[in-house]
Amino acid sequence: MKFVNSLLGLSLLLAASSQAHALSRNAGQTNQSAQQESPDSPRPILLNYTLLKTIDLATLSQNLASFGIKARNGVSIYKVSYATESLDDTSLNASGIIIIPDTKAAVFPWVSIQHGTIIAKAEAPSVAPFEGLAEASQGFVAVAADYIGYGDSAALPHPYIIAKGYQKPLVDLLRAARELANQKDFDLGPLFLKGYSEGGYATLALQKALETDYSTEFSIVASAPSAGPYNVELTGVLNVEKPVVNPVNLPFVVLAYNYWLADGQLALNDIFLPAVATVEDALSGAYNSDQVFAILPSTASGLFQSAFVADFTSDQPTLPTSRDLRALLRTQTLLDGWIPKAPTRFYHCIDDNEIPVAVTEQAVATFKAAGAPSISSVLIPSPTTGQPYLHGNCPAIFSPLQWFGEILSGKAAQ
Template identity: 30%
Template sequence: MKKHLHYAFCILTLLIVATGCKKNRDTETIDIGKDAFVSATSLANLTKLQLQAAATLKGFSAYAALVQYDVDFYQITYKTTYKGNKINASGLLCIPKGMTSSPALLSAQHGTMFSDADAPSNFPNSFTGFELFASTGFITVIPDFVGYGVSKDIVHPYYDMQTSALAVTDMLQAVKYYLKDKNIAFSNKLFLVGYSEGGYVTMAAQKEIETNTTDNLTLTAAAEGAGGYDVTGMLAKVATVTTYPDPSFFALFMQAYNTTYNYNRPLTDFFTQPAATNIPSLLDGSKNSDQINAALPATLPALFNPTFYAALSNPTAETAFKAQVAANSFPNWYPVSPTRLYHGTADQNVYFETSQSTFNKFKAAGSSQLTLIPIPNGTHETSVTPMMVDALQWFKGF
């Protein structure tokens, strides 16, 4: 009898310890999110039919047949970190209605934007296309990123790995707290997806989740498209060409690095006149990429200061800048979660070689669940839809 009582006592003790551990972990997750969460504001409630119509109207007709659910939309304001300080950031939360099972969480990262009006949290006046993922059965989170939405007065830290990552993970924590607080069910699966700058931000968030256990986030799978992850390789290629379809990207990139890393150099160090003088007003959030491109020189030798342009291909020049670029190119890490890299082979905005070099580096380092999916003859614009359709079906397989 004593033996049986001792056995029962041991089992009871283990159950209590296990339950206590689970409770502590859940409590930690809620506490992290509670600290991050600021507010939620209802923006819209759209039906399946309205979303199907929006998909067709906005050029996402390939998704229309996949739309299944009505969706509630909210602006989420949350705390994140920029240059070591806590700030308010924002994004869009999309919650499908009428599902019979608990939906997975999906964080979708948008491409490069210039106009404040395009921030995802300005929905329904703005539309990224990622909103449609919610209507296919995912609770979808779309961060504005620092520099847009409620943080629009900050210069967007373009291709800064750490700030990019935290904008995603902090919003996910805030959203998880909000969903728990409102008793909205969700599963333990988490997916990340993004294209162009969003592909880079997605990879940055993946690295943060996989390497920082204090986040209490577990990634199920990630899909990253045309993200220019090898920033060093991207700039090396730029040094060998004279034309580029979107000079606005480089205006944003150099202004971001100059501000984020406190270089505070005159823009004439990087650009010719009058571009150097005009760039701050071109990037004030009132203009889109087409307007900015039209106001900048059409060729790179005419855009860049000749000394700086020559320095891009000189290993001994601009060493501090290049070291920062290298630090943002995912050194000493590789993805361990199931990951797909997508890239159009005819992309002239973000070169296909940057995905190939990243894939090769990660595979050589030991990444065993990584796949590179070339999109034959795909440009930066035409590769978005085939990637998203494939990634969506892939996610649903989990």
């Protein structure tokens, strides 16, 4: 997992320097008020922003070298706080980061980047900024949400793999980015979307929202969802069937669905073999993924009740808990009710050990059969020697950046 360790190392390095920079700014002038709110005006989207870190070209090139990325410019990283809505349509304040290249261009392409699964609250982009650095190093304004449950909304449980939990907050962050661009006196041009793992799901959820509900406000040039659980039910069944499992993914889904969708009525004791309190504590946000792996079993037989496994993976579940969970998972598929309009390219490593490549293959086939005008996929094989490309080290995390660059230069082909 050298690739993952490098990611974490860079993230921690930037987090430490960002926190030190923020502390030094707190002694003077830290927050820039985005817009004064008056009783007669609607609440602004962008509430405030803070410069977390400026990275020069040489330092950024050095930081990204291990990923094979050569920076073209330095960047400034801003934490933004903005107004949005939760799943129950109540108002809340959320946060994320916006990374601006130092090229002083009048118009920037921009990319909304949805991050993969994190557990620890301390790993949110606005706390440990890494997400978007690669893209911003190539001249894109990078926009990355913390998601509900992290950053400014950390008191709430994260609505993991629930489409509505991403859509409005991500749309509102795009609006906040436009407000910040206006204040910084530059324009935002072509809009791209990308994300990996949970971020792949969030990217497709955002694309669906933008194309069905916000098409007069935003136009997507290209979208690159990667290794996401677009058919949540299929992903869940395929994972529970395996003897070795990631102890984060499905338990995180179960807890989120129980809180946000089932009003706490799922019988969690019928699902988990460890004590429910142990599972809830492990995924509370106090621990990172390595620590969760040390707390929870990584086998289906150790993590789930045997009766649940047998029934949940059957063609027609009969036990109430597995039947109810399967029904909830079906409600969160992203393959129904719309047809992607923008060029959409799905990336996935063939030997992914957590999100089976069959999930992407099904998504591509479904959208093509529905008549989507520009759907393609890049299925990445493992190298013939050395470590295979698994979920944690798949190059699809960065691969879409080349495609986006080709589109901007007019060299792309579907």
